[in-house]
Amino acid sequence: MRTIRHVAVNVFKECVRDKVLYNLVAFASLLIAVSYLLGQLTAGQDVKIVKDLGLAAIAIFGLLISVFIGIGLVWKEVERRSIYGLLSKPIRRSEFIIGKYAGLALTLFVNVAVMTVVFYAVLAYLNTQFPEVVRTAWPAPATDPGMLRAIVLIFVELLLVTAIALFFSTFSSPFLSAALTCGLWVIGHFNADLRNFEAVVESRPAALLARGLYYILPNFAAFDIKNQVVHALPVPAGYVVTTALYGCVYIALLITGAVAIFSRRDFK
Numbered sequence: 001m002r003t004i005r006h007v008a009v010n011v012f013k014e015c016v017r018d019k020v021l022y023n024l025v026a027f028a029s030l031l032i033a034v035s036y037l038l039g040q041l042t043a044g045q046d047v048k049i050v051k052d053l054g055l056a057a058i059a060i061f062g063l064l065i066s067v068f069i070g071i072g073l074v075w076k077e078v079e080r081r082s083i084y085g086l087l088s089k090p091i092r093r094s095e096f097i098i099g100k101y102a103g104l105a106l107t108l109f110v111n112v113a114v115m116t117v118v119f120y121a122v123l124a125y126l127n128t129q130f131p132e133v134v135r136t137a138w139p140a141p142a143t144d145p146g147m148l149r150a151i152v153l154i155f156v157e158l159l160l161v162t163a164i165a166l167f168f169s170t171f172s173s174p175f176l177s178a179a180l181t182c183g184l185w186v187i188g189h190f191n192a193d194l195r196n197f198e199a200v201v202e203s204r205p206a207a208l209l210a211r212g213l214y215y216i217l218p219n220f221a222a223f224d225i226k227n228q229v230v231h232a233l234p235v236p237a238g239y240v241v242t243t244a245l246y247g248c249v250y251i252a253l254l255i256t257g258a259v260a261i262f263s264r265r266d267f268k
Contacts, residue, residue, distance in 0.1 A: 003091050004099040011103020012110075015069055025111050028061035029118040047142050048230055050126060054119040055150055055226040058112060062158045063185065065111055069104050070165025071177040094259045097170070101255055104162050112155050116148075140232035149240050150229040156247040157223035161185060163254040164218075170262040187213075188220030218250050 032054045120143055127135065127142035140146065164184055168177035191214055222243050228235050 003095045004102060007091070007096060007099025008102035008106060011100055012106045015103070015107040025061070025065070025114055028057045028115050031057045031061075032115065032119050033122055047123070047126060047138055050123060051144075051147065051230045052226065054122065055147065055154070055230065058115045058119065058151065059154045059157075059224075059226070061115070062108065062112055062154060063161060066104075066108060066158045066161040067165050067178055067181055069107060070162045071169045071174045071181065093263045097166070097259045097262050098255065101163065101166055101258075104166065105159055108158055108162060109155070112151070112158065116151055144229070144232065146232070146235070147229045149235050149237075150225050152240060153223040153225055153243055156244045157220060160218060160220075160223075160247050160251055160254075163251040163258075167254045167258040167261075170258045184217065185220060188218045189224070191217060191219040191221055219246075222246065 123142040135141070161181060165177055165181045168180045172180070225235050225240075227233075
């Protein structure tokens, strides 16, 4: 456990020193702030627009951060040949991979937390710009705590994307890892179409293949509840917990697979 913690801290420090990461977070925070100005263009919809754009910014820029930091760390160690020095030390390859992921998860948590604070700060300011009679007509307060449920699932989704990126990075190049990760993310958001694929094709084997992919590939659409929280629709806590557990199980499987592949790689 101490070795994993040491690797994770080093990964976090390396990510913090990366200027590209700062640029992504700064740009996402700026977009959240600018969403307030965009909200002024549509009378009566200011709060909804800010909430919608703010949550979308957290999700999109969080995705970029997940892919960016996930595909490079293992590959960098191999490319710089520093992997030989690391593996010559008393560190297991499983500890190396788990430590890398823990560091990536910590980096992601800090970045999502920063964007969340900016998001709520903008909403708090917006809340002061309207009289009480207008605020009472809103379906939910500007700083509705219920939006944290969407942010929690966004964070779990980003952790899953990071695990996928790390998994691919253990045996492929950064470009291919990024392409495969983004491809799975896109497919995962249209996963329901695979389940109903048999309704649009006549080929039985194709329908069975699509149904199999539906159960195997991650269902990223399940993590998207932004529309519900923006419109103050009820999202049961049980759904959030169940979906988060689904993500955690998938992450555990991916990390296990990454460890298995990395343990069998020959760096000689």
